[in-house]
Amino acid sequence: MRAQWKLCLVLVCCGASAMAQKPLDVPPVATPTPVASSGPMTLDVVVTDKAGHVIRGLKQEDFTLLDNKQPTPIRSFAAHEIETPNDDPQGLILLIDEVNANFSTVSIVRTQIENFLRSNGGHLAIPTGVYMLTDSGLSQATEISSDGNKLADVLHQKEGSLRDIPRSTGFYGGEEKLEISLKALAGLGDYLGHASGRKLVVWIGPGWPIFDNPNVIISPQQQRNFFSAIVGLSSTLREAGITLYAIDPLGTVDAASSRTFLWESFMKPVTKPTKSDPGDLALQVFSLHSGGIALAGSNDITGEIEKCANDASAWYSMTFDPQRPDAPNTWHDLEVKVDKPGVKVRTINGYYAQP
Numbered sequence: 001m002r003a004q005w006k007l008c009l010v011l012v013c014c015g016a017s018a019m020a021q022k023p024l025d026v027p028p029v030a031t032p033t034p035v036a037s038s039g040p041m042t043l044d045v046v047v048t049d050k051a052g053h054v055i056r057g058l059k060q061e062d063f064t065l066l067d068n069k070q071p072t073p074i075r076s077f078a079a080h081e082i083e084t085p086n087d088d089p090q091g092l093i094l095l096i097d098e099v100n101a102n103f104s105t106v107s108i109v110r111t112q113i114e115n116f117l118r119s120n121g122g123h124l125a126i127p128t129g130v131y132m133l134t135d136s137g138l139s140q141a142t143e144i145s146s147d148g149n150k151l152a153d154v155l156h157q158k159e160g161s162l163r164d165i166p167r168s169t170g171f172y173g174g175e176e177k178l179e180i181s182l183k184a185l186a187g188l189g190d191y192l193g194h195a196s197g198r199k200l201v202v203w204i205g206p207g208w209p210i211f212d213n214p215n216v217i218i219s220p221q222q223q224r225n226f227f228s229a230i231v232g233l234s235s236t237l238r239e240a241g242i243t244l245y246a247i248d249p250l251g252t253v254d255a256a257s258s259r260t261f262l263w264e265s266f267m268k269p270v271t272k273p274t275k276s277d278p279g280d281l282a283l284q285v286f287s288l289h290s291g292g293i294a295l296a297g298s299n300d301i302t303g304e305i306e307k308c309a310n311d312a313s314a315w316y317s318m319t320f321d322p323q324r325p326d327a328p329n330t331w332h333d334l335e336v337k338v339d340k341p342g343v344k345v346r347t348i349n350g351y352y353a354q355p
Contacts, residue, residue, distance in 0.1 A: 040075050040319035044198050044243060044291065045336050045347040046311050055343060056081055056314045065320055066335040075319045082125065082313055090198035091144050092128040092309055095188070097205025099133050099180050101249060109204050109249050112301035114152040119302070122149030126200075126312040130155055131188070133205075138184040174209035181208040182281065186233060193240030198315070200292075202245040202308045204301065206254070207283035212262055218277070227273035230280055231329050231352045237290050238348055245308040246287040248296035255297035263294075269350055271331040291347045311346075325353045 045063075047055045060077035094113055098106050113130065128151060129144035142154045192199050218226075237244060254260055266279035267288065279285070284294035292311075295304045323332060333350045 041238075041322045041351065042241070042317060042319050043334070043336065043347045044241070045316045045318065045345060046291065047316065047338055047340075048344050048346070050342055050344065052307065052310075054310060054314045055340070058316060058338065058340070060318075062339050063316070063318065064337040064339070065318065066333075066337070067320070067323060068332050069335070072320050075321065077318045078316065080315050080317065090126065090200065090312060091195075092124075092126045092312060093131055093144075093188075093192070093199060093201045094128065094305065095131045095133060095138075095201060095203045095205075096141070097133050097181075097203060099135060099177050100205045100208050105249050109301060110155065113204070113305070114155060115302045116305045117148035117152040117155070119148070119306075122147060122152070124148045124151075126309060132158075133180070133184050135180060137180065138187055174211065178208045178211075178278075178281075181283070182229065182233070185283075185286070186236060189233070189236035189240045189242055192242060193236070197241060198317075199240065199242045200245065200308060200312055201242050202247060202305055203283055203287070204247045204249055204305075205283070206248050206250050206259075207246065207263065210263060210266070210279040210282045212265070212277075212279050216278070220274070223276045224273040226276035226278060226280065227270060227329075230270050230276060233281070233286065234289060235352060237286065238351060242290065243292045243311065244283075244287045244290040245292040246284045246294040247301060247304045247308070248294075249301055250296075251299035251301075252297060260296050269331055269333070289349045291349075293346070322351060323353050324355055326355060328354050330354075 043065075047058060049055060056079075058079065060074060063074065063077070065072045065074055094116075096106060096109055096113070101109070117124070117128070124146045127144050127146050128148070130141040130151060132139050132141045141158055142151045145151055188201065192201075248254070248260060250260075263279060263282040263284040266277060266282055266285050269289070270276045270280050287294045293308065295307065298304055318336075330353045331350060332353050334348060336345050336347050338345055
């Protein structure tokens with residue numbers, strides 16, 4: 001079922017002195033009334049060994065699905081192994097984030113993406129497209145194709161249009177980056193949801209500000225707004241069939257900074273508005289909750305992209321009937337277990353159930 005959520009996030013800056021507490025003013029998120037799924041929910045599941053190598057050849061009987069810790073019947077099951085691009089009911093989207101990274105970092109990112117596209121003689125194992133995020137919003141830089149050389153040529157020709165975008169700095173600049181980024185994430189989910197199949201979106205950027213600062217004032221109404229955004233974005237990504245990956249391109253220069261791993265404090269699912277925080281909207285949090293991965297501390301962006309794309313080589317899909325609670329936006333934990341020693345399982349970590 002197509003996503004019923006369409007997000008329109010508008011962040012308004014409020015005046016405050018540099019040393020005073022600063023209100024993070026987030027108006028309500030415009031979303032339609034939540035509607036429960038009319039059919040089974042689909043999970044895309046990646047199983048790897050401890051070294052990260054994808055495990056193939058598993059059967060339905062190897063899997064156990066838990067919904068809120070209760071065993072749940074698997075209605076249908078399929079194992080996918082991609083041999084040629086034509087067999088691939090999915091796509092790889094590489095997103096260059098020019099909003100949250102500076103000019104020099106973006107230049108490095110573009111060069112390493114071109115290296116990825118031209119590897120293996122330009123023969124891509126999965127159809128790939130490149131998107132760009134600038135201050136004017138999200139745009140598609142290339143078509144989706146298995147011809148990596150063609151994509152690299154198109155991307156290279158766009159290099160002259162790069163510019164360092166002047167914008168507000170500090171707290172107010174952070175609000176602007178957050179606004180642009182979340183609008184792009186919502187729009188990407190809505191746009192890609194029109195196409196069938198699984199989509200792997202690799203967001204290459206350090207992520208947007210998460211305002212983990214005691215001087216930032218969060219009101220109860222703003223917490224409700226954050227919760228609405230969390231519910232809407234996670235539902236949009238899930239229903240669009242998107243697995244989100246985050247690659248921090250700042251590499252070893254920024255590997256030891258607290259910023260790199262600050263998002264880890266917000267990995268617990270948000271179950272109600274009073275528990276929500278701006279950090280719950282972090283790029284890396286959405287990535288892991290969608291079943292993807294978050295990578296940082298490496299200068300080999302090409303290699304990091306390859307790690308993400310490796311999830312396309314083999315995966316498993318299964319469907320189940322989601323529960324229908326009495327109250328809207330009721331969080332349900334999901335866990336998929338595999339009856340094999342030493343394996344790691346990645347899929348969405350749960351869903352917001354509707355009556």
